[in-house]
Amino acid sequence: MQSVLRLIYPPRCLACGDRVESDFGLCMACWAATPFISGLVCDACGTPLPGTADPGAPVYCDDCLARPRPWARGRAALIYRDTARKMVLALKHGDRTDLAAPAAGWMLQAGAPLLRPGLLIAPVPLHRYRLIRRRYNQAALLARALARRGALDHCPDLLIRRRPTPVQEGLGAEARFANIDGAIALHPRRRALAPGREVLIVDDVMTSGATLSACAEACLAAGATEVSVLVLARVVRGD
Numbered sequence: 001m002q003s004v005l006r007l008i009y010p011p012r013c014l015a016c017g018d019r020v021e022s023d024f025g026l027c028m029a030c031w032a033a034t035p036f037i038s039g040l041v042c043d044a045c046g047t048p049l050p051g052t053a054d055p056g057a058p059v060y061c062d063d064c065l066a067r068p069r070p071w072a073r074g075r076a077a078l079i080y081r082d083t084a085r086k087m088v089l090a091l092k093h094g095d096r097t098d099l100a101a102p103a104a105g106w107m108l109q110a111g112a113p114l115l116r117p118g119l120l121i122a123p124v125p126l127h128r129y130r131l132i133r134r135r136y137n138q139a140a141l142l143a144r145a146l147a148r149r150g151a152l153d154h155c156p157d158l159l160i161r162r163r164p165t166p167v168q169e170g171l172g173a174e175a176r177f178a179n180i181d182g183a184i185a186l187h188p189r190r191r192a193l194a195p196g197r198e199v200l201i202v203d204d205v206m207t208s209g210a211t212l213s214a215c216a217e218a219c220l221a222a223g224a225t226e227v228s229v230l231v232l233a234r235v236v237r238g239d
Contacts, residue, residue: 014102015083024102026083034087035079037110037234044069045206046076046110047234063237067173069209071201071216071227073114076234077106080205088204088233092138100138103232104145107202111146111230114200120193121147122158124203124215125184129164142232143202158194159201159215160187176210184214186222195223200230207235 011023015030026034040049043058051059058073078084090096091103108115123139131137140156147154165183186194199219201212206229216227 014099015087024098024105030083034083035081036106037076037079041075043073044071045074045209045229045234046231047236048079063209067209069216070213070220071229074206074212074229074231075107075111075114076206076231077103077110078233080233080235084233091141091232092204093134097136097141100141100145104142104149107142107146107230107232108149111200114228114230115150115152116198117152118198119152119200120158120197121150121152121154121200121202122215122219123156124201124211125157125159125161127161127164139203142204146202146230152200155190155193157187158190158199159184159218173208173210176208177213180210180214184211184218186218191222194219197224198226198228199224200228203229203231205233205235206231 011020011025012018013020013027013030014024015026015034018027020027037046037048040051040059041047042049042061042064044060044064047061047063049059049061080088087096087099087103091099121143123137123143126134126137126139144154144156146152161183162185163183165179201215201219203212206212212229216229219227
């Protein structure tokens with residue numbers, strides 16, 4: 001039966017749709033055009049850095065040195081450009097919810113230094129009005145898939161957006177932080193989950209870090225002992 005199904009529905013590249021050897025994979029051309037992050041990275045946001053990794057000495061990018069993060073550590077699986085950007089936009093706006101599972105696999109690998117037993121995974125929330133229009137929260141899909149793959153605790157509505165916020169796209173860093181200020185809080189019915197827990201916040205893309213900062217601050221204010229962040233893609237200066 002499986003072989004018959006493969007004849008009828010052969011595996012296709014996640015990005016371009018060409019045939020590939022296994023499900024949920026990329027063809028050679030798309031793999032080459034997908035900027036996976038590896039090597040030395042900023043310990044706070046996961047952006048790639050020049051040099052070689054030294055496990056005993058965390059290093060930080062200029063953005064994180066200029067604006068210290070409220071979270072402890074952060075990682076990203078991809079640089080937000082080329083095929084990575086196309087896949088993120090397809091997941092976010094193109095109803096390609098099938099991308100969440102393989103993306104979570106990439107995030108699991110990138111975020112390995114952050115993952116440990118007892119960690120609570122939570123997505124960056126959408127306001128209910130935007131969730132109704134979009135029909136799903138891509139960050140929640142990634143968080144759920146990541147929790148399943150990593151066998152970790154997961155709370156899809158740990159955080160809420162208390163008010164609708166304008167889209168962040170096109171705004172500078174200061175405007176992004178002002179836009180999100182005071183908009184995110186712990187869900188009133190989930191307050192008992194945060195105290196004494198380490199929390200991992202999951203999102204699709206990190207640009208300035210404004211939204212992730214608001215999420216981290218809300219968790220810490222509710223009693224979380226530590227917050228880390230993990231994103232599918234990181235916008236890198238100059239791209």
